[in-house]
Amino acid sequence: MDTTEPTAVALPGSAGDTAKVRAALPPESARVGPGFIAAITGASFGTWLALVPATTVTLALRVEQVAPQRKAETLSLVLTVGAAVALVAQNIFGALSDRTTSRFGMRRPWIAAGALLGVASLGLLATASTVGLLVLAWASTQLTFNMLLAGLNPVLPDQVPAAQLGRLSAVTGLTSYLAIAGGAFLAQLFLPNLTPAILVPGVVCLVTVGVFLIVLRDRRLDPAERPPFRMGLLLRAYWVNPRKAPDFAWAWLSRFLVFWGSVTLTSYLTYFLMGRFGYTPDTIGPVVSQVLLINGCSVVLASLVLGALSDRMRRRKPFVLTAGVVSAGALVLAALSTSLSMFFVATAIGGIAAGCYVSVDQALVAEVLPSRTEVGKDMGVFHLANVLPQTLVPAVAPLLLAIGGHGANYSAFFITSAVVALVGALCILRVRSVR
Template identity: 60%
Template sequence: MDNERSVAPVDVPAGAAAGPATAAEASGAEREHHPGKLVSAGFQASLFLAFLGVWTALLPATGITLALRVNQIDPDGKAAGLSLVLGVGAFVALVAQNVFGVLSDRTTSRFGMRKPWIASGMVTGAASLLLLASADSIPLLVLAWALTQLTFNALIAGLNPVIPDQVPKRQLGRVSGLMGITQVLAGVGGALLAQLFLPNLTAAMLIPGLFMLVFVTVFLRVLKDRRAKREDLPPFSLLTLLKAFWTSPREAPDFALAWISRLMVMFGNMTLANYQLFFLLDRFGYTEDNVGPAVLLLTVINAVTAIPTSIVFGRISDRLGRRKIFVLVSAVVLSVAHIVAGFAPNFATFVASSVIAGFAMGAYLSVDQALVAEVLPSRTDVAKDMAVLHLANVLPQTLVPVTAPLFLMIGGGSSNYPALFLGGAVIAIVGAIANQFIRSVR
């Protein structure tokens, strides 16, 4: 499988950082590493499986197996126990990926910049799953899940930069679309895999980890990694780690606009995704006993609709060389889904809104990821900047629960779901409009 890249000149985006980073981009070493030649189908398939393996090992724990383990350990305090486990893990994840991203960009190993982090994250991640499966107390479960988040984020910090590292501009939409559907597939497939082994929680936690080990190992054998030279890197200091969480909007305005846009669109999407269960309980007479199949149906519908649009629109955006119009249109369609959901008179109409939302998010995620890869500020800090972008995906998970009650209380009471979903729709559209001011991408 040949995924070597020919030497190509560095295409510095408008607004790219001046100073040391730009100088490094202009160096011969960076020109050598700029993606030029098309990546092979084998490379794409192995990267797809690597991401799929990671999410299959990780996602069932966040949604199913962790909650069941907490319920086994402390059935009376399960809500508080699960919140503690997930909260500590979320904090670790928020910090870890950015720190590991910076360290990945500065890795001068003879094996490459990304391989050491992918390999070490894979091995330690599997060991963390073993600890997680054997945890028999809440404190030990907190520690095990924190270690799982730490190790898997080292792995993800190595995988995420591979697309901008390896994939040329004319394939970005296609490859981003393929990688974008891995979480959707893993969310459904991981849940089904977990159900296959339940009530054996140990097997349900560990078997997905075996898929991760196999798929990531295959990718490591395929990957011909970038290599960095120590003399091309700026001196390391504590300030370097602090900058892991920041990319200057003044020096990289297009990246800043892409970040703000992603934050707002994801915020809008989560108002519907995170509160659909409560909506079903409050509006359509579902109970805790029978709402599960309805939520599963909506999850499957979301996957089935998102996958084809992610692939198709990624390819179309590559062919046309345009990204921003697809971001705008998909956000508008997502907003239509919110409106339909907010005023749905019955479950069938709500299902229709889920279909619309799935189509919209599939198109959005593939094209926007390709756009972001084009506006990264520096070829020397790819992993760090991808981790900064990751914050735009994670922060809405905190911001939506904090602000949602304000929308729900509009007009009195605490269940004004039309106001919540419409608010999310408006925020998503504003985010997509912000995206249109990016200058270096069509």
Template identity: 55%
Template sequence: MDHPPEKGHTAVDEYRTDAAPLDPMAATASVTAEESVPPAAPERLVTAGFQTSLFFAFLGTWTALLPATGITLALKVNQIDPSGKATSLSLVLGVGAFVALVAQNIFGALSDRTSSRFGMRRPWILGGMVTGAASLLGLAFASNIPMLVGTWALTQLTFNILLAGLNPVIPDQVPRRQLGRVSGLIGITQVIAGVAGAFLAQAFLPDLTAAILIPGVALLVLVTVFLFVLKDRRLRREDVAPFDLLLFLKAFWTSPRKAPDFALAWVSRLLVTFGNMTLANYQLYFLLDRFGFTQANVGQAVLLLTLIGAATTIPTSILLGRLSDRLGRRKMFVLLSAIIVAVAHIVAAMAPSFAVFVIAAVVAGLALGAYLAVDQALIAEVLPSRGDVAKDMGVLHLANVLPQTLVPVTAPLFLMIGGGDNYAALFIGGAIVAIIGAIVNQFIRSVR
């Protein structure tokens, strides 16, 4: 028997979202013949409860992953190979990023074909959560660089399975008039997770094992709560087309000719992310080498910078996300915010003291908040197809993870300028790339 959708969730066309919210493993009701046409965009407003649970699911995911990428992984490399830390970190990050590059697109495409009675997204969220927590265990006990390369690659694989299920939930469930608000909330989860991760790292250092594993507990708790709340989209088994390898490989491709605005948004995100990644990946080593911090006290500096980022990014993300919704404008916010972030990174690269570096971080945080909220909302508006949301989000994800491969590959070229470890050259080069990305965004035509 079919049930009408509750407020905050839309049962549309090819799928339903009316599975019992309190049981993530509950069977769903039968689907009627009326649900065989392509899925339509959601129209009903999502509830505060749904937004809250989704917020905390992303927060748990990033709290487990980001401390590793920004703090504990770099310290682990420094502990194992102090003399060659920059090169070894580039190797670890590069291999992991290549895995991430492939993984989310594959699992995103599989998610779009999932006709499980538990929903399209829930199986991937659950599987990624469990295997992701297990991968952190391996990472914590890696004792040499080859082991670190392997366990970090496994971590990237499992967390991208999880994100392949989580990322499509926004376009699946959230109507256009709430995209800015919800995208802003989800955008700041990375900022808050960065603060939480830096705090946990500082609390447990120099015990790197505990600093890596404790965030995994947050992952298990918060994502599990969302699994109970999610009224997942469902796909009828008879509506799944026979497997075609060529079509499956197209999970890595969306035609720029058929979706030019999506292609421009993709290129823009790629370039801006590249610029941000140069500073994010090598900031810890910059603090160690430029300002004289040690492995024992650098956690305090990272925590301070992370707190500053949160205090500046969160309010602008929420306020400017809503303002963007109200004005119906996206591109001008993306342009200005991305350029300001890039300029702030140039200032940070040239900073003669840690105090100046902190000032640059304040400016960057204010602008980054606007970028995180508005660019995500813009991308949701230019997705090519409502029927291939996870696939298209997977293609977009390439723009997020390609820089994780490209930055470690290109970083040594910048670092060797002037005799080696030239982090300023790396940060300035990244800032220039980000400015170009902000300009590319302005050529999108279907969004103001």
């Protein structure tokens, strides 16, 4: 990698903006090396490893401990409040990182603070003894880890030239799914003891992020280049004009709808298995671990194969379309599962779809970003497509689960989400600038 410290360019708003946008792209001579690739991949993996076990297993079991009589309603409350915090947090922190003039760089302060405070929040989650404390702990976890992600996500467009962007985006995008397998291993290792199951992934996150912060040669923003602060900055942190950036808008909508299907299964996986197949809190851990391992392995294998095929074909949209359609089919199969083995098959198919999606989606997003001078803000806007389903799915879940009035109707819940994911797959056809 080039040893010159990266520097930021001025924000748009004056003559010559087009040239400044082009200048923000790292030159071909700044190709990143194996050390940077390994470090950012490790940091991304560590971050998701700290979050995935809590999202899929340990949070639901903590709710079971604290409020066993109203666990579904309480989990929906905790998830909804946490997702609402995430909805606000990453966009604000991302926009602020674009304006950070610290001598440590633009992104590094937010990454470091998010990691340290995030692990402290996991400690509160592990020890919370009331519903109120659970809500506070998960909200704090979402706030702090989104601070971390607000600094981490813009690093690729900041540091990586176009020739390497697609490949490295696919690798880092894969880490969230690798964290599923890692989280499953740790859950099976520590459960039913929830405290280490929550805290050990946080420690791994601290180590991997710490290594990355040492390797990172962060962009620095000259204070003279930073425009005056205006309240409109906070409002603009949530908006990209779809008329000016239609491809970005369609890619955003596609991810929002496809992720709706993913959130449906991951957020309610534990309760679905307990309700459909009769598992208890004492016996559910190994089963969830098996499901997550199957899903994670399917994602990794599919991503490696299909990502290489996408590069060879120089096409992205057919893979995103296929992934959304197959994901919808996996949700329908999960809804109709009458045996654990049938559900395992649905999980594997869903993993293949997710692997196909992640192998090309990050590269597609990088190619449709509206501006290279407001990467933190724009990545925050795109992150809303991940966060909004986490807010809306728990909000509508009780209505869909109540259909029929005889216990939780997971079939109606999953099939509705399959239709949503299918529509999301079709939306990608409207993107014009990417094949």
